[in-house]
Amino acid sequence: MVAAVLAAVAVASGSARGVAARPLVGEGGGGAWGDDRAPLQASRAFNIAHRGSNGELPEETAAAYARAIDEGADFIEADIEATKDGHLVCFHDTTLDATTDVADHPEFAGRRRTLEVQWANVTGYFVTDFTLAELKTLRAKQRWNFRDKSHDGISPIITFEEFINIALNAKRVVGIYPEMKNPAFMNKHVQWADGKKYEDKFIATLKKYGYGGRYMSPEWRAKPVFVQSFAPTALVRASGLTDSPLVFLIDDVTVRTEDTNQSYDEITSGEYLDYMKKYVVGIGPWKDTVVPPTKDNRLATPTDLVAMAHARGLQVHPYTYRNENKFLHFNFRQDPYAEYDYWINDVGVDGLFTDFPASLRRFQEWTAKKKD
Template sequence: MASSRHISIIVLVLLFGGSKANPAAPSHSQLDVNHKKPLQTFRPYNIAHRGSNGELPEETAAAYLRAIEEGADFIETDILASKDGHLICFHDVTLDNITDVANRTEFAHRKRTYEVQGAKVTGWFVVDFTLKELKSLRVKQRFSFRDQRYNGKYQIITFEEFILIALYADRIVGIYPEIKNPVFINQHVKWSNGKKFEDKFVETLLRYGYKGAYMSEGWLRQPVFIQSFAPTSLISVSNMTNSPKVFLIDDTKTPTQDTNQSYYEITSNAYLAFIRNYVIGIGPWKDTIVPPKDNYLGQPTDLVARAHAHNLQVHPYTFRNENSCLHFNFHQDPYVEYEYWLNEIGVDGLFTDFTGSLHKYQEWTKPYPKKQKKAEALLHEIANMLKDDGY
């Protein structure tokens, strides 16, 4: 197993300003997954949306480490590309909302206007900055109603650094990366040999050992879901890897960014039957599953039932604890919201900004089976004995 000193060095580098673009991929002997607590698969997945970003600035090493500490099954991230072709963890194509770029006078001339998904957008774009320049920026909390104490403390991380956080966790933690805005990225970032964003994305996953069909031995060792709002990207990566994929679905007014299909077309039975050849699940915005009115829940649609009939999992997004994000039916109680979605709607995983809350709810209502807990405790005891003996 990797030494605690090795892990500490990696964590310190990620948290406090490391700038290596391509850290070396760890070997299986370094990771020693056989002695790690396995991924739970007996209850819906706890998916840490951009890390534990309800507490810490999103998609930073700190947010991901906190999510793992709090019990996340998967850590989720958005993948974009820098001007010089490095894959980074960042949600927006512009840097304006969650970095200090507007205060950096050396970058004042970089402001641009581009077309993004049919709309003119002005700002400082990720694709106009090199990785070194992106690493010089500092990240802040997106929402003003969340804790602002950590603003300016953390930097943007690369896809590879994100992977290392999962691989060096003290238990098996899955990753859930999104191919973000692939049409825009492929327009503005060019790689050698005619490669595209999707090629570089899959190459990175394969280089770090992520492969194998859902629930295969390889997948259970290094779990991954590949997600995208762009169906053509998911179809494209299906020709490169058999890792499981999830088709993200936006609100009812937003067409797909690459095929310009409506929400109603992509959620039809005919389309679900088609897309299931490439994906194992869908990730809809939760308000399209249960449309609200005046902040009260309406009648649930049949989308979950129809997806399950096509043998597709359903992982809705995004669950947030704050009162302003909870429908009135839940009486400002996020645990009541979890109960509704897991027990009444019957989804297979949740994207949440508050990993710890979801983990506590699931441990209260559906804890690990006693036999599994005893087996894991025994394995942990044996591992400690071997460690004490110098192995």
């Protein structure tokens, strides 16, 4: 399996078009490894490659993850969903429409339908209506038209196990940061023959590859992992299945949780953080929940969410940092490095989900040299 994954990475990362992925900073991915691999750094905020280096390559693909490792990411992040036949795959949306060529496959035309997802009706081609073999016939595409589209139509959807193998075969220790994505929806629309739930299958896959151990223990340092979810009940269930550190994701305060139908305004209260700290080591809030913007795209006064989390011994890993002007508040003068500086040095976060891990790594290397 490992050889197949690495072969896919080599093709998908650009060689098919004559464009090789060049290591920009740090060790690249691929190849056998031993105990002499460079360890995961823990002296600065974690560089978390959001769906891989998806600012450059289609998200959640082997190519995007290999590129992120080449660019110095500490962790590669993935959303994990389930297929009709019970396999776990790396995919963000519940529907395939936005990031694959499913619409170009006439054999699947009859699969499009409408289902309720997180209290809203969604129409599209649902991941849970396809077998793994069927999904493997599709090819990924860039989500946004303002990003490079030249790699569309090359990379297939990968499984959770293929994702894990990409990290394990890096030349240095690279962590994984998988999300239990829409667990209530997965459990409703996918049934496993052994009666297990989505959360059980998710944790069992991690255990199969030796992931476990409490945060910063020797076992964890050997195979670093954070397990994340927006669903508090899934995290509570997972806490009884693994010692791996869990992270509670927090959305906009107006959004309600999929499983408990709570508003995130309620969830960001001290009382609820006191409850969740029994199960998680950190929170992953949307950055606009931490520091809300004004109507004219400037930063308002920060909330006390980071201070509240730190007072309870919780790490804070906000999402998502993107280089493009349309995602930068005017305070940062269209400079993504100014945004990183603000969040790391002023707000004091412990990790950042970024679409551009090379940019974050460069910023941290430059600022580390200045401190020296």
